[in-house]
Amino acid sequence: MQDYIRIHQNDTVAVALKPLRKGMNCILEGAEVILNEDIMQGHKFALKDMGKGDKVIKYGCPIGLAKEEIKKGDWVHTHNIQTGLGELLDYTYQKEKIPVTSGADLSGNLCQEASDGEPAYFEGYKREDGKVGIRNEIWIIPTVGCVNNVAAAIERKAQKYVQGSIDAIAAFPHPYGCSQMGEDQENTRKILADLVNHPNAGGVLVLGLGCENSNIEELKKYIGGYNKERVRFLTAQDCGDEIEESLALIEELAEYAGRARRERTDARELVIGMKCGGSDGLSGITANPVVGAFSDMLIGKGGTTILTEVPEMFGAETLLMNRCRNRQLFDQTVELINDFKNYFTSHNQTIYENPSPGNKKGGISTLEDKSLGCTQKSGKAEVAGVLAYGERVEEKGLNLLSAPGNDLVASTALAASGAHIVLFTTGRGTPFASPVPTVKISSNTDLSIRKDNWIDFNCGKLVEGKTLDEMAEALFGYVLDVASGKQVKAEKAGFHDMAIFKQGVTL
Structure with missing residues (x-):
């Protein structure tokens, strides 16, 4: 195991890969660095003397500026360096030629080509809309935080349907869906709709309260087209016992989702x-x-x-x-x-x-x-x-x-x-x-x-x-x-x- 590493040839600091003791003689590319203090694992030490305001280089790039004079072998951390970043910046597009190789390993050797041309496969669930899922779960998605406890109770009582190809039944409580405005409300609706449409969910129960801003009818506009066997809706204010009626819907969703089976799928779908x-x-x-x-x-x-x-x-x-x-x-x-x-x-x-x-x-x-x-x-x-x-x-x-x-x-x-x-x-x-x-x-x-x-x-x-x-x-x-x-x-x-x-x- 290596004790320390200089990540890039231009770096002015090295990183301890395990705790290093004061006085240790570190050899990097033929040069000696004697540590002036103990260096903890993951922490940096200086490879050269640096003056106040000098750039500290790691990964081949500046990671900050020296706040004070730093001696070769010193511990380099928040006590003697600070960020060099400013506020909004002007950027210039300088397109980089992308190599076919990945990063360098600890010996400095480049990885092999990113693709060897051989396909890879996994066992996934191919959905009717052409998407592929890696789980076949039933999700309970509240439209508003007011029904979070109801959703959690439904989840607990519905565990008996986790059998066969049903991987799990899970509720996703959150505190939003009402008392929101503008983009904030839009974001809640988009995220909830995204989860309804996620291919890892073989069945979805959307649980609403009835008086919230992001009510079921509003959320449907964001969900778009859906399979009525896969997605079911329940408004708690419109029924007698919302838990019992939800469990009846979960049973139907489990019957539908339970018909799904894993199939050999190309990794390009991941x-x-x-x-x-x-x-x-x-x-x-x-x-x-x-x-x-x-x-x-x-x-x-x-x-x-x-x-x-x-x-x-x-x-x-x-x-x-x-x-x-x-x-x-x-x-x-x-x-x-x-x-x-x-x-x-x-x-x-x-x-x-x-x-x-x-x-x-x-x-x-x-x-x-x-x-x-x-x-x-x-x-x-x-x-x-x-x-x-x-x-x-x-x-x-x-x-x-x-x-x-x-x-x-x-x-x-x-x-x-x-x-x-x-x-x-x-x-x-x-x-x-x-x-x-x-x-x-x-x-x-x-x-x-x-x-x-x-x-x-x-x-x-x-x-x-x-x-x-x-x-x-x-x-x-x-x-x-x-x-x-x-x-x-x-x-x-x-x-x-x-x-x-x-x-x-x-x-």
């Missing part, structure tokens, strides 16, 4: 969301690059990936902009970034109030540091699509989605845009779920051992002798298994979460 949370100093070295290499592999086989959490693109956005397929997508990406910056300033908040306390504890010092690690999940593919919040994916390849960094909100947004699975990389761990199977990927082996009940896939092996190719292939195989029915840890625990992006006033 849509995979990519998200990180609780990141540490190893996230951008292990877990995120593995997900990026996975993304390139899936795209190489004709599939689709979606990257979100826009505020965590700040500082690395030009890397994505220059990979846009055309000028129109570049302009849409600029709008994606600037809209979120304006969202922050319109609420009188600092644009760069990031990273979190947990990120800092794990070794991430600035938003640029976090963003450059975060965008590793996008691999090397060109940007093929840019999606508004609540917009469903249409373009094969890599897509960028407008959503905040909040784990539950962003993961729900990925599912609503059509992701069958969310790949969630983490250095600290989390038990949450989303409307679709949410694969927890650890950046370090210690986390995977300590929280085995949370973590599904360990990328810490990348600093223990495994290559990026090997890890990406293993993750690709694991995703196909999940798509074919293998439960992730959150599913085994019975977790199904969802959260909608709140943007407006509450009446």
Whole structure:
């Protein structure tokens, strides 16, 4: 196992892959660096003397400016560097020639070509509208928070119908659907309609109250055409016992959905969301690059990936902009970034109030540091699509989605845009779920051992002798298994979460 790594040849800092002791002599490319203090795992140390105001380079890009003089061998963190980012920026489209290879592994070797030309398959559910699902679940979707407890009671009582090809019955409570205005209300309606139309749901019960703004008749306008056997509606104010009547509808939905069977399906049909949370100093070295290499592999086989959490693109956005397929997508990406910056300033908040306390504890010092690690999940593919919040994916390849960094909100947004699975990389761990199977990927082996009940896939092996190719292939195989029915840890625990992006006033 390596003790430390210089990620890019131009970097002025290296990263400790395990705790390092003061006085240790580190050899990097023939040069000696003697540590002036202890360096924690995931944290950085200086490879050269830097003066106040000098750029600190990691991933080959600036991650901030030195706040004071930094000596070779010093610990480099929030106490001596600060963000170098400004407010709204002017961007120039400088299209990058996209290589067919993915990122570099820890030895500096490029990964193999993104596609070997061989198709891959999973066992999925082919729906009547041409979509493919990887789960055959029955979803209970409240139109308004007033019926959340009713939805939860229906879920509990309906578990007897989980049999045969029915994978689960789950309710998705939320606090919205009424007392909202404008775009805020539109977003709620779009997300709820997206979930109604999601192919992982073999049957859907839409549960309304009756007097809410986003009532059933209003929501139908967003749902569009639907199969009346697959989607059923109930308004609680219009019936005697809403729970008993809902259970009767669930029984009918179970009879319909239970007829579905898994079929061999080309992996080009897969849509995979990519998200990180609780990141540490190893996230951008292990877990995120593995997900990026996975993304390139899936795209190489004709599939689709979606990257979100826009505020965590700040500082690395030009890397994505220059990979846009055309000028129109570049302009849409600029709008994606600037809209979120304006969202922050319109609420009188600092644009760069990031990273979190947990990120800092794990070794991430600035938003640029976090963003450059975060965008590793996008691999090397060109940007093929840019999606508004609540917009469903249409373009094969890599897509960028407008959503905040909040784990539950962003993961729900990925599912609503059509992701069958969310790949969630983490250095600290989390038990949450989303409307679709949410694969927890650890950046370090210690986390995977300590929280085995949370973590599904360990990328810490990348600093223990495994290559990026090997890890990406293993993750690709694991995703196909999940798509074919293998439960992730959150599913085994019975977790199904969802959260909608709140943007407006509450009446």
